Structures are given as C-alpha cells and as structure tokens.
Amino acid sequence: xxxxxxxxxxxxxxxxxxxxxxxxxxxxxxxxxxxxxxxxxxxxxxxxxxxxxxxxxxxxxxxxxxxxxxxxxxxxxxxxxxxxxxxxxxxxxxxxxxxxxxxxxxxxxxxxxxxxxxxxxxxxxxxxxxxxxxxxxxxxxxxxxxxxxxxxxxxxxxxxxxxxxxxxxxxxxxxxxxxxxxxxxxxxxxxxxxxxxxxxxxxxxxxxxxxxxxxxxxxxxxxxxxxxxxxxxxxxxxxxxxxxxxxxxxxxxxxxxxxxxxxxxxxxxxxxxxxxxxxxxxxxxxxxxxxxxxxxxxxxxxxxxxxxxxxxxxxxxxxxxxxxxxxxxxxxxxxxxxxxxxxxxxxxxxxxxxxxxxxxxxxxxxxxxxxxxxxxxxxxxxxxxxxxxxxxxxxxxxxxxxxxxxxxxxxxxxxxxxxxxxxxxxxxxxxxxxxxxxxxxxxxxxxxxxxxxxxxxxxxxxxxxxxxxxxxxxxxxxxxxxxxxxxx
Amino acid sequence: xxxxxxxxxxxxxxxxxxxxxxxxxxxxxxxxxxxxxxxxxxxxxxxxxxxxxxxxxxxxxxxxxxxxxxxxxxxxxxxxxxxxxxxxxxxxxxxxxxxxxxxxxxxxxxxxxxxxxxxxxxxxxxxxxxxxxxxxxxxxxxxxxxxxxxxxxxxxxxxxxxxxxxxxxxxxxxxxxxxxxxxxxxxxxxxxxxxxxxxxxxxxxxxxxxxxxxxxxxxxxxxxxxxxxxxxxxxxxxxxxxxxxxxxxxxxxxxxxxxxxxxxxxxxxxxxxxxxxxxxxxxxxxxxxxxxxxxxxxxxxxxxxxxxxxxxxxxxxxxxxxxxxxxxxxxxxxxxxxxxxxxxxxxxxxxxxxxxxxxxxxxxxxxxxxxxxxxxxxxxxxxxxxxxxxxxxxxxxxxxxxxxxxxxxxxxxxxxxxxxxxxxxxxxxxxxxxxxxxxxxxxxxxx
Numbered sequence: 001x002x003x004x005x006x007x008x009x010x011x012x013x014x015x016x017x018x019x020x021x022x023x024x025x026x027x028x029x030x031x032x033x034x035x036x037x038x039x040x041x042x043x044x045x046x047x048x049x050x051x052x053x054x055x056x057x058x059x060x061x062x063x064x065x066x067x068x069x070x071x072x073x074x075x076x077x078x079x080x081x082x083x084x085x086x087x088x089x090x091x092x093x094x095x096x097x098x099x100x101x102x103x104x105x106x107x108x109x110x111x112x113x114x115x116x117x118x119x120x121x122x123x124x125x126x127x128x129x130x131x132x133x134x135x136x137x138x139x140x141x142x143x144x145x146x147x148x149x150x151x152x153x154x155x156x157x158x159x160x161x162x163x164x165x166x167x168x169x170x171x172x173x174x175x176x177x178x179x180x181x182x183x184x185x186x187x188x189x190x191x192x193x194x195x196x197x198x199x200x201x202x203x204x205x206x207x208x209x210x211x212x213x214x215x216x217x218x219x220x221x222x223x224x225x226x227x228x229x230x231x232x233x234x235x236x237x238x239x240x241x242x243x244x245x246x247x248x249x250x251x252x253x254x255x256x257x258x259x260x261x262x263x264x265x266x267x268x269x270x271x272x273x274x275x276x277x278x279x280x281x282x283x284x285x286x287x288x289x290x291x292x293x294x295x296x297x298x299x300x301x302x303x304x305x306x307x308x309x310x311x312x313x314x315x316x317x318x319x320x321x322x323x324x325x326x327x328x329x330x331x332x333x334x335x336x337x338x339x340x341x342x343x344x345x346x347x348x349x350x351x352x353x354x355x356x357x358x359x360x361x362x363x364x365x366x367x368x369x370x371x372x373x374x375x376x377x378x379x380x381x382x383x384x385x386x387x388x389x390x391x392x393x394x395x396x397x398x399x400x401x402x403x404x405x406x407x408x409x410x411x412x413x414x415x416x417x418x419x420x421x422x423x424x425x426x427x428x429x430x431x432x433x434x435x436x437x438x439x440x441x442x443x444x445x446x447x448x449x450x451x452x453x454x455x456x457x458x459x460x461x462x463x464x465x466x467x468x469x470x471x472x473x474x475x476x477x478x479x480x481x482x483x484x485x486x487x488x
Numbered sequence: 489x490x491x492x493x494x495x496x497x498x499x500x501x502x503x504x505x506x507x508x509x510x511x512x513x514x515x516x517x518x519x520x521x522x523x524x525x526x527x528x529x530x531x532x533x534x535x536x537x538x539x540x541x542x543x544x545x546x547x548x549x550x551x552x553x554x555x556x557x558x559x560x561x562x563x564x565x566x567x568x569x570x571x572x573x574x575x576x577x578x579x580x581x582x583x584x585x586x587x588x589x590x591x592x593x594x595x596x597x598x599x600x601x602x603x604x605x606x607x608x609x610x611x612x613x614x615x616x617x618x619x620x621x622x623x624x625x626x627x628x629x630x631x632x633x634x635x636x637x638x639x640x641x642x643x644x645x646x647x648x649x650x651x652x653x654x655x656x657x658x659x660x661x662x663x664x665x666x667x668x669x670x671x672x673x674x675x676x677x678x679x680x681x682x683x684x685x686x687x688x689x690x691x692x693x694x695x696x697x698x699x700x701x702x703x704x705x706x707x708x709x710x711x712x713x714x715x716x717x718x719x720x721x722x723x724x725x726x727x728x729x730x731x732x733x734x735x736x737x738x739x740x741x742x743x744x745x746x747x748x749x750x751x752x753x754x755x756x757x758x759x760x761x762x763x764x765x766x767x768x769x770x771x772x773x774x775x776x777x778x779x780x781x782x783x784x785x786x787x788x789x790x791x792x793x794x795x796x797x798x799x800x801x802x803x804x805x806x807x808x809x810x811x812x813x814x815x816x817x818x819x820x821x822x823x824x825x826x827x828x829x830x831x832x833x834x835x836x837x838x839x840x841x842x843x844x845x846x847x848x849x850x851x852x853x854x855x856x857x858x859x860x861x862x863x864x865x866x867x868x869x870x871x872x873x874x875x876x877x878x879x880x881x882x883x884x885x886x887x888x889x890x891x892x893x894x895x896x897x898x899x900x901x902x903x904x905x906x907x908x909x910x911x912x913x914x915x916x917x918x919x920x921x922x923x924x925x926x927x928x929x930x931x932x933x934x935x
Contacts, residue, residue: 083528083535096534103528105535202528202535209766238539238768316766319567322578323532327629343571366569366761375763 001025003032003165004483008074008222011168015062015073022058022073022117026051029075029119033166036486039147040164041139042157044080045088046120051075054117070229072115077167079158080121081128082108083202087118091204092136093126095324095331095350105202106237107171107213107230114229119167122157126352127321128178128206130154131424134415135354142411143185144484145450149408152182158216159186164486169217169226175206176309177403177428179214180440184403184453187442189470189480190216191223194460195435196241198227199234205320207313208239210432219480220441220470224248227463243461251464256472257291259465261456262396266302267427273406279444279452280402283473287400290472297396299388304381305430310422311365311378312433318362324350357418382433389434389459398469399457402427403440407450431457439466442479451479490690491728493721494698495653495683496645499660500638501551502612502678503544504670509611509637510538510581518676522617522630530635532576537767540565544609544637545588545771547669549781551639552589552607554663554788559778563588565609565765570758573629574614582610584762588771596655603644612636639669645684645697650717657681657710662789666814674708681713685720687728700736704748707741716741719748792817800824800838809846816852820845823857827864836864848922867920878915882927885910896932904928 001020014020030048037043058073080090083101090096104112112118125135133141133156141156143149144164151160158170159182172179174192183190191214198213205211213230217223228248233240263284268277284294326332326346333345351359365374392399405426414420431438437458444452458466474480508515511529528536549559566584592604614634618627641660647653661679664672672679682705686698702724704716724734739748764770787795789811796807796817811817823841830836836844844850844864855863885907886893892903904925911924 081535083533089534091534099534101528101533101535103533200535201537204534207766236539237537239537239766315763318761319569319577319579319763322569322571323534323576325571325573325578327573328531328576329533339573363761366763368759368761371761371763 001028003028004486005218005481006165006168007218008168008225009219011074012068012071016068018062022055022062023052025073026055026075026117026119029165029167032164033120036144036164036166039142039486040144040160040166041141042122042151042161042164042166043077043120044090044092044123044136044138044157047087047118050087051117051119058115058117069113069115070225071111074116074169075119075167076111076116076169076171077120077122077158077161078108078118078171079124079155079173081124081173081204081206082121082171083204084108084118084121087121089121089204090138091127092124092138093324093351093355094137095346096204096329097137097331099330101202103202106199106234108202110230111171120161122155122161122170122172124157124178125154126355127204127317128154128173128175129317129354129358131177131181131421132409132411132414133157133182134411135352137352140411143408143450144486145187146408146448148410149450150185150411150413152185152404152408154178154182155216156182156185159183159188159190162186162188162216162218163484165483169215169222171230172214172216173203173206174212174214174428174432175210175313176432177425179216180403180428180438180453180455181425183216183440184442184455185408185451187445187451187453187479187482187484188216188218189220189223189442189474190214190440191227191463191467192431192438192440193227193231193463194241194437195432196239197231197437197461197463199232199237199240201234201236205316207316208320209316210309210313212432220439220467220474221249221252223439224252224467224471227467231463241461246464248464248467251468252471254468255291256287256469259292259398259469260396261287261292261294261469262297262392262399263294264297264299264302264392264399264401266299267399267401271405272402275444275446276402276404276406276452280400280454283443283454284400286473286476287469290476292469294400295396297392297399299385299392299399299430301381301384301388302430305385305433306423306426308378308381308385309425309429309433311374312382314358314362315365315375315378316362317358318360318366321351321355321359326350354418385430386434389431389436393459397458397465398462401455401457403453403455404428407446407448407452427455436460437463437466439470441470441473442482443473443477444479445482451482489729491687491725492690493647493649493717494645494686494688495647495649495717496701497641497643497647497653497656498682498684498703499641499643499657500680500682501641501664501670501672503547503637503639504668504678505541505543505547505637507541508635509541509544509609510635511536513635515636517632517636518678520632522628522632525632526634530576531631532578532634538581538765540768540771541637544639546781546784547637547667548588548607548609548639549773549778550667550785551641551664551669552592553778553782554667554785555589555592555594555604555607555641557589557592557604557607559589559773560586561774562586562770562772564770565768566762567765568610569761572613573627574616574634576614576631576634580610580613581765581768582762583608586770594656594659596652600646600648600652602646602652602656605642605644607639607641610638610640612638645686650714653683653717654710654714657713659789662812666786666789668786674710677708681707683707683713683717683720685717685724686734687721687724700734702734702736702748703738705738705740705751712741712743715746716748719746723748786814789814789817800842802839802842806839806842806846810842816845819852819857823860826857826861830861830865836861840864867923878911878924878927881914882911882924882931885914886931893932904932
C-alpha cells in the first residue's frame, strides 16, 4: 500500500480484495499525518481514536464477509467548517476554538453512512475568508510541493492533505474558489458543484447564497464517485434542488467527441503568468485532440463579477457571523460585565482582522442609504452575470479557463495587502454568483515544479458533462498522478 | 384648539402549529421546562438552516383572507439584524417588503372602516429571565419560544378612540380562534398588542398624520389597552395644549400605577439592515393554491351572527353571546338539530333554547346537546302541569309562614331558603327550584 498515490478507486479495490485491512489503511494514514503534518500543518484536529475504532468495526464486517458499503474503511478529512458531532469544529477562528457541535452536517452524515472514516479536520482561512490559508487563526498551512509557498485557500488544508496522501479525499466548501484554487495550487482535482446540488446543512456559513459543498480528490473519477454519494435534496436545506441525481460514473467514459468548449476571452488576459498561459494552451490542444471543438467566447460582465461577488458575500457574512456573540457557545469574554461589553470584547478578541474587515464592510453595504448602491446593485449584477452564462451556454457546452492567474505564491507575499489577496480569486469568484459548477484539474507544472491548473465550467447541473470531460483529459495525461516528494 | 386621537395597532399572534417556524421542535412553550424544546436551528448553532413551516404560511394567509387582504403572488422572508441575547442568530427571520398579505379592511359595527396595512409572518424570540443565583445577579435565556411562528397584523391609523380599538381587538381575537390558528390568549402572550397613539388637530384634514407617535408595549389585557389609550390621549392632549409636541418614543404600560412610562426614546429609526433571507427561496402562490386555503376558512363570527338572527329569529344580544366561541355556536346548532326532531308542544323555539343556554350558564363540555334538550323539555313539563298549582302552593306557604315573609321584607333575606324548602316539599321531586325562587321573590315583592 503506497499512500502517496492512493486514489479512492485503488483504496476501494485494495479493501475489497483484502490487499490491506481498513485498520491498516487508517493506521498508515494516521502515521503519515504524524510524520508529515508537522511540516505541512494541514490538520487542525486529528481523530485517531474514533477513526481506529471505526476501522476495526469495518474489518469485522469484512471478516463476516458482509457486503462493503460504497466508502467502507476509506479515511477522509473535512474542512473545519463542517459540523462534526462530538469533534471540535472551529471554522479556523479563535471565536470557535473550543466549540464541539452536537450534530453532523448532512454531507458528513452521508459520507459516514456510506462507511467513510473521518480522520481529521483541515485548516483553512477563518470562515473561508482568504486565498492562501494564511488567515487561519491557528496555523499557516504549507504547500506540499514547496513548503515556502501557500497551498491556496480557503480550503488549503484539504488540498494539501490530499496532495500529500493524508486521507484519500477531503470534503470542502467553495464560495468563490475555495475548492478550485487550492486544488490547483496543490496539483489535485477539485469539484465545485451547482448551488443547491449538495446540502449546506451543518456547514458553517460564509455567504449563504454562494456557498457550495464539494470534494478535493486525487482524480476526476474519484470526484464523480463521491458526488453520487453527497448530492441530492435535503429536507433540512430549503435551497437544495429537488432533481434526481444521475449516475455520474455511467457517463464518465463516454468521451468528448464533438463537445463544444468555449475559451472566454475575459479569462485569457494580459498579466497571466506565461507558464500558466503556456500550460493552458497545451491543455486546449489536448482537448481538441480528444475530439472537442474549441472557440473563443465572451462573458462581458466578468469584470463586474468580482465586486458583485464580494458585496453579496460580505453582506451575508455580516448577518451570518452575528451569532458569534459570546452568549451560547464559542469564545466569551470572561471580563465583560455588561451585555454590550460581552458583545464587543468577545467579538474583538475572537475574530481575526480579515473576519472583522468583512463584517464591517458587509454591515456598511446593508446600511440604510447604502443598500441600493451596494447590496441591491450587486444583486442586479448577479442577474447580468447569470445571463452571460446562459447566453454563452447556448453556443458551447463547457468553458475552459485558468484557475489562477499565477502559480502558488510565497507565504507572506500577499498577506500584507488584502486587496491583492482578494484579486487572487479573479478567475474563480465569477462563477459562484451564477451558481454554476466548476471542475479544477492539474494541467502542468512550472519550471520550479509548482502545479498549474485549469477549470472547466458548465451550466447548472452539468456535473455529468464536466466530469466526463475532466476524466477524458485525465485518461490522456498524467499531471494528476504526480505527487510531491515528501521526505518524512 | 381641539385634538382628536389617531390610533393604529401592531398585533402579534403566536400560531398554534405543532412545530416551530423553521425547525421540527414543538412550538408549545407555555409552562414547559426551559430549553427542552430546542435544536441546532432554533438555537442558532453554526451551520443550521431554516426550513419554513408550510402550515404557518397557510394559516397566515387564512387570516389575511379573513381580513379581506390581497395575497401577494410572490412573497419572501428577510433578515432583520440586531443583537440581543434572546435572538440566537443575531437576526430575526421576518418579512420586509413582500409580506404574505396586504391591503385588507374590517368594518366596525358603527360603520367605521379599519384598513389593514399588512399581515406577515416571522419567528418569535427566546425569553430572558433576570434572576439571582448564589446571591449574584444574572440573566438566563430560555430558547423554548425561539422560532415559534409569530404572525403580525399592522393596521392603518384608522381608530378614533379606545372603544373602536376594543371592538376591533375582540373581533380579531374571536376570528383568530374561529380560524383555529391560535388560542390568542393575552395572558399567555400568544396575543400581544402595541397601540401607536398620537393626536391631531381637529381642524386639520384627516389625511394629515401627526409628526410624532407614541408606541405602548407590555400590555397584557384588553382592559389595559383601553386604559393605556385613554391615558395617552389625555397626557398628549395636555402637552399639546401647553404648546409642546409629545416625544416620539416607546412607552410601557405600568399596571401598578395605571399609567404609561417612557421606555426608550426613538430619536431615529433603528437600522435593521433588512435583506432577503438567502437560506429560504421566495414563496410563490397560484390563484388555485389561494382558493384552496380559502376553502379551509369556516363561517366567521360576523356572518354566523347575522345568520343566527335571520334564521333563528334571535335578538342581536342572544346571537352575539352564542357566537362568542365557535364551540358554543356549534353546540347551539347541534341542540337545535335535536330539538328539530321533537314535535308538538314539547318543541321549543330556537330563542327558548338560546335563553336556556345563556341564562343557565350550561357547561357545554359536560352536557350533551341531547341532555340539554331533555332538560328543556323536562322543565316545560314541570311548568305545564303545575303552573297554576305552583302559584296556589306558594300563596299557601306564604300565608302559613307570614312571620317569615314579614322578616324577609324587613331585609332578613336568609329566610328565603326556608320558604323555598317549604314549597319544594309540597310540590315534590319535580320541583323546579329556580322557577320557585323566581316566583317567590316576585310574590314577596308585592305582598
């Protein structure tokens, strides 16, 4: 069993063929975390006891030759925004440092019911606010390809964990690129689903109208397998879609002959790193070779998507984060005597600077006299962005674009300039206001051996097509198979 | 200068649905052990999401229709942002610019029209309890009430005095009970009333609303609503006559001192930063769906009252008492059905049965309509066979006991019991005590 290049497919086969037991797999994963994570810092919490116990139970089932469930014995990690019953869930923020949920998020519940074993909770920018995982209140996660570089964000811990074989896959959340960008920076596959396809119940909210639940995996095939498990309507989330879930694996090998792929000119702009540009060009040629037809298209409102995204997101943030008030759970200032002091002190000490920045800006955007100019305008722009996508998807089936304008940057390089950091999301935030899905795939490496990624974007509920195209690409390339050399 | 009151109402009604507004917890909270009816949703735990209660939405529309409102085709929930420990999410899910129902009206008995501005749905908050534990002052929160569906009716400022308010509120309470959507009990807090009161100059056109208003909170009975309005109109008139403008503020009703007291000055409107609730998709209603809800509305008290007067030839007084609760009205009609099967002289008129029900304070929970009719008939039988006889016996007893009769007339009313006993003994077991008493008193009066 070689953990560094273990895919979900291989892990399931290994367990089924009894090449290794669930206990061996989980123990090896825990050992690997123990060895590697002091350098990478991907995990905020590791749960060896519950994981080993669950592994032993799985092995018992196997010994009694009972049929394995879809994910029996598979160790996985989850971004620390997913509520996990009895396991600390911090949102990487001091304000929830010791918060232990009493319930499981729906996605966690579904994975557990399918037999998957949670090995730990991964680091990220507090509440998902950031693109480098440097905004975590607890630790900075390092990119496994180069420990001086950021792993991307906000789900940097999840991407770094999967890239370094610490858990077979990771459950993550994408509000404006938080799955795709770190997947790209760490050379792994990341799926951001259609808004409403996967339940948000139990996931600590960032921007409720933008948040989507997805996975970071070693391959597209693995993502397709997992999506079939986590997708679907949830009576506990009124924004989930009622649509039945197709069999994503069935269409996976159909090939992409005749598929029309649009190259939005707003995403291939001056200023993109030349190495990124070159890898993208080669990827386009590869897709053409696979039978796709490519053409240049336009999404004219793309430049407006960034302010629309941030205004919508932070406005919702200002309300979503009001519950962290020191009254019922989380950090509560012990010195406060009066109610107002309790609010002020708990929030002043519990929230980091980026969180405060977004709460203040969001509060401002919703205030009387500014609502029309900011929040309302942003909603109108969202409508225009949606129209852009509707129009372009009448001409093409998918869009292909870079995930990030540049390869992974250095730790500390952008941390001092919040606006620069916000712009790191330039190619990923655009699709969230429209609610459409995106799939990030590795498509090359820089001279310095840093991963480069592309994203495929499709219309609402086009996950089947996205996964099919991504799988076709990965069948002919091996970028996704490369793993960082990590001397333990 | 003369001043006339301008009064509007904000009324909150807690709906009696099984479950809360946005989660599956039981909505019932009166006298329940604190913090036992809660879950991640109504405690505002991280990640929990609201799922709207369909029944509460239907019930709100039901009341809206009964108040002659227009039901919006598209409605939505909004977040109302403010911090308070009884508000676990830091925002209340309410409705801002697209309430479920708008533009209704109610006509009072004297013909005064009260316009209904809107009827919307929101969630109730938890309850704070200020207490002392181990000698230290502290505040506790009970979240059982958090997330209970709360309906709000807002009227236009169309009331001219406390009597109109009283009539409207009693009608509304009865309507809510008829619709079966709440017990509308003010003592339990399932009906809360906040009058807005100001005074306008009599000479100015009615359309011109004064430039201030006073809101009164913490009122827990209809009587106190009346008193608060009367107190405020007096207080404000005195200020205006001195040339002062009353402060725009929220005042509370102080039961002990029989007056309103200033709670906080509303110098500027609180900025609640309303925005659409992103966790709940907008609500859409087709005309068919609204028609379906309309079908669930039973005959309302006002219509029933009219029908009773017309169909059963009752006086407005009788009808008014009988329709007070739907149960009593239904009971009455049930009794009439039983009565309808009876022929001849044993048959009683609807009015007689109404009087029997009203005057004898019949407990309709323990007396079946069949038993009631039997009792009415029995009483008539007594009356029919012994009316003349009874009169003769009473005269006889009074003559035999002339001293007792004289004592009674001097004010020694206790002897009445003795006299009744004497008459009953002569008549036997069929005696109708109430009737005997009535006649005895009558006779003693003219003796």
